[in-house]
Amino acid sequence: MIDDYQQLRAEAEAGRVEEVLVAVPDLQGRLMGSRLSVPHFLERAVHDGFGACLYLLSTDVEMDTGPGYAIDAWNSGFGDFVLRPDPSTLRTRLPWDDGTALVLADAVWPGGAPVEVAPRHILRTQLDRLAERGLVAYAGTELEFLVFTASYREAWERRYADLRPATRYNVDYSLQGLEDIEPVVRRIRREMVRAGLELETARAECHPGQYEIVFRYTEAMATCDHHVFFKDGAKRIAAAEGTALTFMPKFDGGEGNSCHVHLSLRDEDGAPVLADEGADGGMSETMRHFVAGQLACLPDLLLLMAPNVNSYKRLQPGAFAPTGIAWGPDNRTCPIRVVGSGPSLRIEHRVPGGDANPYLAVAAMVAAGLYGIDNRLPLPPPHTGNALADPAVPRLPATLGEALRRWENSDVAAKLLGEEVVAHYARAARTELAAFERAVTDWERMRGFERL
Known part of the structure; x- marks a missing residue:
């Protein structure tokens, strides 16, 4: 042995x-x-x-x-x-x-x-359902985060207000203007590689202080394990550097932190099953049903991808994050973007933010895809324009409360994930909502202290 x-x-x-x-x-x-x-x-x-x-x-x-x-x-x-x-x-x-x-x-x-309600077990259950059909899920996650020059303790003592981002302006893809952010993100990149993760890409993003590090895709469970390991380690490295970083989906009125999830399927021999070069759009019948399942289940399973009040501050019009239910080839305005070609053909699920629990988010995606495959759901036409601005595109639940109602009353969620899981995570959402509703925010003070 x-x-x-x-x-x-x-x-x-x-x-x-x-x-x-x-x-x-x-x-x-x-x-x-x-x-x-x-x-x-x-x-x-x-x-x-x-x-x-x-x-x-x-x-x-x-x-x-x-x-x-x-x-x-x-x-x-x-x-x-x-x-x-x-x-x-x-x-x-x-x-x-x-x-x-x-x-x-x-x-x-x-x-x-x-x-039963443990996140790793919830994902393993869905991966086992795939295995019964001779399929294996591969995934990659793209996490964005904001870096600030203050330490975590300084940020706490300031109530996270008036923090200085580690870049001064939009440095999306830029190679300059990174002098204050590069020391900490360089250490994160290199120490993650030394710890065993396989780095693919890294770059600055749109919001001042925003950065994205992407690691190599692999089997879905391992990807989620890497994801939580990375988040934990990145925060500890930032603290050691005297800086602070956050993965929260929406820190302020600027661009939010996303966690786009790339997902594909292979058979037991490792051969891709989503591509069919002779089919329309290069998508196999399995992929068409898989994508249709994502669209059909997205409103009911959204809670597992957007679990917090702040999640929905990112999923708002004008925030360059999904607000509707649509798919499109290489269309970043859709929640389901079909990307790649041939063996690399896959979906990019653009709904989760930096707060998403990867095990739950990927479990929801696999469950939705299997729902589409098992029920042979037809795939609607792709959206080729701006799905964010098209009023004809059906809307996602816009608040945690709305997502909770869909989740709790969903026969699909109960069937795919189990009544115990539905009840447990409904309770988690109600706890989050109750805490928010009790809180008095800075917005309320600014609006009402003198003028109401």
Whole structure:
């Protein structure tokens, strides 16, 4: 039997690794877990898993929990589930955390059954459905973020107001004007590569201080693992550099932070199945049904791609982010852009923002595609103009509340993802909405302090 942790043992024996971070992605896609000594990890956690409080998968961003989630921490006494390390995710070198390895884990109940609402399990369920049809999903994510010259503590003390972006103006594709942003993004690029990610492209973006780093596509689960690893590491590197960065979809009135997802399918032998050079547009029948499923399910599954109040500030008219339901070949005004040719033909799903949990977003896309394939949905004509400005294009839900209503009342969501998942993530959305509705914003003070 091959030792899955042979490299870790070797690094530990050489004195290069002393601790292992065991982490589970939470509902927001953040890494939550504990540091274990290497001997304890290898002697116990590898075989038995590691106990962690079950509330980790039923909290909002403030780590508040309550009744209504499928996992009710209060009524179960804040017990534990088990984090079972996945050896395929092991990284024995974190350049920004000397002497530390990291491994992602799956959440399972003490008896061994998976925690149904865990993001990795939700994605794995959809990938297993693909596998039953002899298909494998490949994905790539394109994350944008804003960099500011203040540290995280300084930004916090300023209530995130009056922060100076690390570029002064729109530097989209520019090779100049990057002197304040390049030190931190260079370190992020290079240390991610040293940690094992495969860099494809990197460039400055439209909003002052905005940057995008793209890593090589791979099988969908691994891509999502890379995604959460990258977000966690990028924030830690920024903090070490005395700067702050944010992935929030809409920081201010300027361009938002997107997370475009590229998705394709292959058969069990690795051959692409979406392309058919003899067909109209080069799209196979499978791809046509797959894209039709995206359009049909998008309103009902939007909650898994846009889970927060701020998500919908980006998905507004004039924000160069999707507002309608349409597809088009190489059309960036559509939420579903068909891009590439031949073996590289794929969809680019342009709805998710930088706050999207990648496991949930990709699970929704795979589920939608399978819905189209299984029901042989016909593909409507492509949109060749500006879908953002065309009043004839059906609209996406414009608020979190509207997306929540579609999600909760959707027979499709319940059928594809399960009633427990629907109820759990509905509760998460209601918690987010309630917190926002209680808050008094700067906009309200500016508008009403003196004049109302």
